[in-house]
Amino acid sequence: MPGTLYLIPNTLGPVDIPLQEDGTPHPLDAIIPREVQAVAARLDYFVAENAKTTRAFLKLLGSCQALSKPIQEIGIAELNVNTDASALPALLAPLREGRDGGLISEAGVPAVADPGANLVRMAHQHGIQVRPLVGPSSLLLAVMASGLNGQSFAFNGYLPTDADARSKRIRQLEDRSRKEKQTQLLIETPYRNAAMLEALSSHCQSNTLVCVATDLSLPTESVRTQTAGQWKAALAAGKGPDFHKKPTVFLLLAD
Known part of the structure; x- marks a missing residue:
């Protein structure tokens, strides 16, 4: 059974948030809902517009949610305006094999003013469930x-x-x-x-x-x-x- 492609919202720019150790609500909660953070934190495969930006997001996420793996062990495949259409099937291969994955833009929500739309279309063609998650647009x-x-x-x-x-x-x-x-x-x-x-x-x-x-x-x-x-x-x-x-x-x- 194929995995699920989660459309993960990113912040709209750099967010400097200190580590929270006193149990108070994390400032990231005001931008990305806690439930969305939890979904993103458990994934270990992402298709991203920019790998560097995604690692920064995962580092930020890891300050308030335990990640499934160390950041350096999380798979990140890039999909940007220079990606050839012939490369899309390989990006979906882990999901077709049953692994959940996340699509994440450099900023904001993926597939809107973002090259990820083509991957989402292909996911539908292959019967992969697509789940958009709430975040800043x-x-x-x-x-x-x-x-x-x-x-x-x-x-x-x-x-x-x-x-x-x-x-x-x-x-x-x-x-x-x-x-x-x-x-x-x-x-x-x-x-x-x-x-x-x-x-x-x-x-x-x-x-x-x-x-x-x-x-x-x-x-x-x-x-x-x-x-x-x-x-x-x-x-x-x-x-x-x-x-x-x-x-x-x-x-x-x-x-």
């Missing part, structure tokens, strides 16, 4: 905190890096948002956050609402919604958000 947290339309929204991933193509795409998303009254979500490589906000404030209509949600669920969390015109003025005055090299979700809603 930066996209949903951003929608919740933005004040924009939470009844209809779309995630658009990364926009083009070319300035002309990016401005064209922003106008397309703004037009769609206006016509469908739909919140548009997008992300950017953290070191290009400033360029993205500059583009949004320059190419959106001045009354279009733009939200910048940074470091969600972390101590440095910041969520700020205002019009594109207000963002443009803030940037001109040197009062932009503190989001350089920090994971950020951008949202817009046109009137």
Whole structure:
């Protein structure tokens, strides 16, 4: 009988949590439910977007849950944007042989804005049970905190890096948002956050609402919604958000 593929949520960024030895609730509990921690702690095989990040997560997890094995003995196979589709069957081989495994992203929940979706699809094709576990999703947290339309929204991933193509795409998303009254979500490589906000404030209509949600669920969390015109003025005055090299979700809603 095949094992189960658990979709394990990760934190949304580095979490510096000291060891708890006095029996008080562990701070990780506020981010990852204790029951989810227990499932992850008993697994000894993971398919991960980034092995180094996963080891850091397991070390953090081990500070409040006893792991099934020492971290160096836990199997971690990488699955990222560079992984060829032909490698997927081998990643599922332990599960087809009856071993439970976990799919874990570099941050947040796996298979959403994450290359793990293809592995999940293949698991279904092979009759492997897939169990998604509760944890932080930066996209949903951003929608919740933005004040924009939470009844209809779309995630658009990364926009083009070319300035002309990016401005064209922003106008397309703004037009769609206006016509469908739909919140548009997008992300950017953290070191290009400033360029993205500059583009949004320059190419959106001045009354279009733009939200910048940074470091969600972390101590440095910041969520700020205002019009594109207000963002443009803030940037001109040197009062932009503190989001350089920090994971950020951008949202817009046109009137």
